[in-house]
Each structure stands twice: as structure tokens, then as C-alpha cells.
Amino acid sequence: MIARAMEKVGKHGVITVTELENPLILIYDKKISDMNSLLRVLELAVKKSRALFIVAEDVESDSLAMLILNMHRAGLKVCAIKAPGFGENRQANLDDLAVLTGVEVISENRGLTLDKVQIEMLGTAKKVTVSLDDTIVLHGCGEKKLIEERCEQLRTAIEKSTALFDQEKAQERLSKLSGGVAVFKVGGASEAEVGERKDRVTDALNASRAAVEEGIVPGGGVALLYSTKALEKLQAQNEDEKRGIQLIQNALKAPAHTIVSNAGFDSAMVLGKLLEQDDYNLGYDAAKGEYVEMVKAGIIDSFKVIRTAMVDAASVSLLLTTTEATVLENPQEKKPPSRMPNMGDMGC
Structure with a gap:
């Protein structure tokens, strides 16, 4: 059949x-x-x-x-x-x-x-x-009224629930009731390929959900880069605060610096040119090696992802400043491979 x-x-x-x-x-x-x-x-x-x-x-x-x-x-x-x-x-x-x-x-x-x-x-x-x-x-x-009441009950349950599993199930039920269900069928030549593609779809889906929740910002690290200008307006009360502001500015520049450097371009020149102008939507497309309007070019980041990364980074940094000791992994020096002696080095 x-x-x-x-x-x-x-x-x-x-x-x-x-x-x-x-x-x-x-x-x-x-x-x-x-x-x-x-x-x-x-x-x-x-x-x-x-x-x-x-x-x-x-x-x-x-x-x-x-x-x-x-x-x-x-x-x-x-x-x-x-x-x-x-x-x-x-x-x-x-x-x-x-x-x-x-x-x-x-x-x-x-x-x-x-x-x-x-x-x-x-x-x-x-x-x-x-x-x-x-x-x-x-x-x-x-009845539409009863359906909407049911949806509102599920929204309330999602907000009040502290268990991730319960939140996911309630969200799934809400999506079905409100007519918003899509199924992605991921295939591949091998199990490893299917898993890798599935991870990509999951990441894209999570990013899309986050973007819907809190909006988007220009991608490529430029949103964080331009936020350093706001820190320049802060008046440091002492040398420690001044140093702290500089550290945060350097951290905010790091994503854009890494993207440009990994693409083989001069990051200092690119970042300097971006910071000189006032169009906060202008960025650098590392794939093409040119300056573009980031949102128009489709290079965007979820604001929620950026915000969450900043909050988590600040939390870890605060923890490090208040701890008495930090255990780090000691990198091992790699010894160069031993050279095989040539015939002239061998004694008879």
C-alpha cells in the first residue's frame, strides 16, 4: 500500500x-x-x-x-x-x-x-x-471567546511557572490553540549530518524567538561597538573607575574586532572609521570586505541575546572581583618535535 x-x-x-x-x-x-x-x-x-x-x-x-x-x-x-x-x-x-x-x-x-x-x-x-x-x-x-480565554490562561501559566518543562509544554499548547505551529523536517546523509543541521535549525529558531520578544540590533558586533560612545560620557570619580570604564569599552569592542581580524582585515582601521561617524546602522561586512547598512544587508543580532550576554558577563566579572582565589588551567608548553639526526650526526 x-x-x-x-x-x-x-x-x-x-x-x-x-x-x-x-x-x-x-x-x-x-x-x-x-x-x-x-x-x-x-x-x-x-x-x-x-x-x-x-x-x-x-x-x-x-x-x-x-x-x-x-x-x-x-x-x-x-x-x-x-x-x-x-x-x-x-x-x-x-x-x-x-x-x-x-x-x-x-x-x-x-x-x-x-x-x-x-x-x-x-x-x-x-x-x-x-x-x-x-x-x-x-x-x-x-467559540472564539472561549478559545481566547483558554489562550490567556496558558499565557498566565507560562509567566507563573518556574519549571522549564511546564513552560515548554504550555507554550506548545498555546501555539497549537493560536494556530502557530510549524514542523521542520531535517534530513541528511548521515546521523552526524542530521544532528549538525538540527542544531543549526534549533539555534536559528531560538534566535528568531528572542528577536520577536525584544527586537533586533545591527549585527557584526557594531551594536556593542557603538555603545562604547555612551561610556565616554561617564565622568570617572577616580582612577579605578576610569580603568573600569576602559576595560568595559575594550570588552565591547572585542566582538567586532574579532570578526574583522578573522576575516583578514585591519581591525584597528575598520573600527576607527566606524567610530568616527554617527550612523549607528553602518557596519562592516567581513564576508564582502565592505561597509554596509547592517540591517538592510540582513546582518542583525537579537537584542535579547546581546543583553543576556552582557548581563552574564557582568555577573561573572563581579564574581571574579569578589573571590579570594581563582583556579585556572595551566597551559602546557608544546615542545617542538625532536629532529631526526642526519647521517652526519651519527657517530661510528
Whole structure:
């Protein structure tokens, strides 16, 4: 079956298991082990001439086989999937989906059973696409007010949570509810290549998120370079403060200096020219060896990344100034390899 599907769509095609247009949606928080318990729901779907999408903790093989058989006999399009997640997270996902699609979760804890399901307990969506690994629900027909309230609850939970895992799960749920989910499929010729590419995508994604949160600044180290001008206006009260300001200025110049030097250009000349002018968007494109408007050229940094780096560096520096001793690794001097004696050096 899969081979035939691959032959139809080609190696670059996308294989989906099924697509349901405007289906009725049933959400059940337990395992479906008795096909007879679904007869009521199937009758409602047949009566309305609508496809049926079932989300449950699990569907046993016997029930699934019977479901498929009834589907063919009645000409009813049915698809059943396992509820995503585990434990409390699974229940939260079901509740989110219920709000999104306007469905009531059928749960014995709420006094609801499958054999007593009414049509108003079922939700709907414009389209449901199910593939081997993913399920996409498009344009759920839940009340917009309830969806927004649910999103606001998740935003509050993200702000108040101190556990990184809980924050990530809440953020994932918020993204699904607000319609902002994208999946990057990273491939490669080897496991090492896939891992390296995945790390790049992760870094780019984190940088993009940080940029969305707090904005961007010109990249290439010029934002830090130009910030040294603000330090020049500070009035040092003594020689120690003056020396401290100079140290910070040198540190702020270091990123731009390193980038230019590593590209093989004269960093002193480049940095001097940049500091002489007042256009804070002007920088040096080390790849091309020319002065450009950094933002226009697409050379940018996330402000959050720059700010966090400065805060962390200041914290470490403060720690070093208050400690009584610092343990450092003593670099070992590399001895030159011994020279093989030539024939003239050998005695007889």
C-alpha cells in the first residue's frame, strides 16, 4: 500500500492517511474497547451524512476492525487516533482540542458515556488531515471567546511557572490553540549530518524567538561597538573607575574586532572609521570586505541575546572581583618535535 502511494506521489510527495472535510468530532478520555458503545455516535454521523473523527486514549484492534467494517458498509468516512501526550498533559491536550472544536469531552468523571452522546456534544472543524505522524485540525468551530480565554490562561501559566518543562509544554499548547505551529523536517546523509543541521535549525529558531520578544540590533558586533560612545560620557570619580570604564569599552569592542581580524582585515582601521561617524546602522561586512547598512544587508543580532550576554558577563566579572582565589588551567608548553639526526650526526 505504501509502495503504491509512493509511486503515485513520487519521492518528493506527501503521503496522508486521510482527510476529513467538515467532520463531526468525538473526544473520549478512555480506551474504546467495545464497538457497541460507538453505535450511538455512528448513527448520528450517518444521520447527518458527515465524516467522523474520533480522538480517544486508545482504540483496541477488535473495535478498530469493526469500525472499519461498519465504515465500508455504511459508506461512512471515519478516522480514529490516539490522544496526544501522557497523563495530565494528555487530559490538558484533550481539553484544548475540545475548546478549539466546540466539543464536549466525553468522560465518566463528568457523568457522560458514549451510549448517551447527543449531537450537540460533538464538535466540528473545517478540515482534519491525518498523516502517519501528525494530525492537523484546521479552522476548529469552537467559540472564539472561549478559545481566547483558554489562550490567556496558558499565557498566565507560562509567566507563573518556574519549571522549564511546564513552560515548554504550555507554550506548545498555546501555539497549537493560536494556530502557530510549524514542523521542520531535517534530513541528511548521515546521523552526524542530521544532528549538525538540527542544531543549526534549533539555534536559528531560538534566535528568531528572542528577536520577536525584544527586537533586533545591527549585527557584526557594531551594536556593542557603538555603545562604547555612551561610556565616554561617564565622568570617572577616580582612577579605578576610569580603568573600569576602559576595560568595559575594550570588552565591547572585542566582538567586532574579532570578526574583522578573522576575516583578514585591519581591525584597528575598520573600527576607527566606524567610530568616527554617527550612523549607528553602518557596519562592516567581513564576508564582502565592505561597509554596509547592517540591517538592510540582513546582518542583525537579537537584542535579547546581546543583553543576556552582557548581563552574564557582568555577573561573572563581579564574581571574579569578589573571590579570594581563582583556579585556572595551566597551559602546557608544546615542545617542538625532536629532529631526526642526519647521517652526519651519527657517530661510528
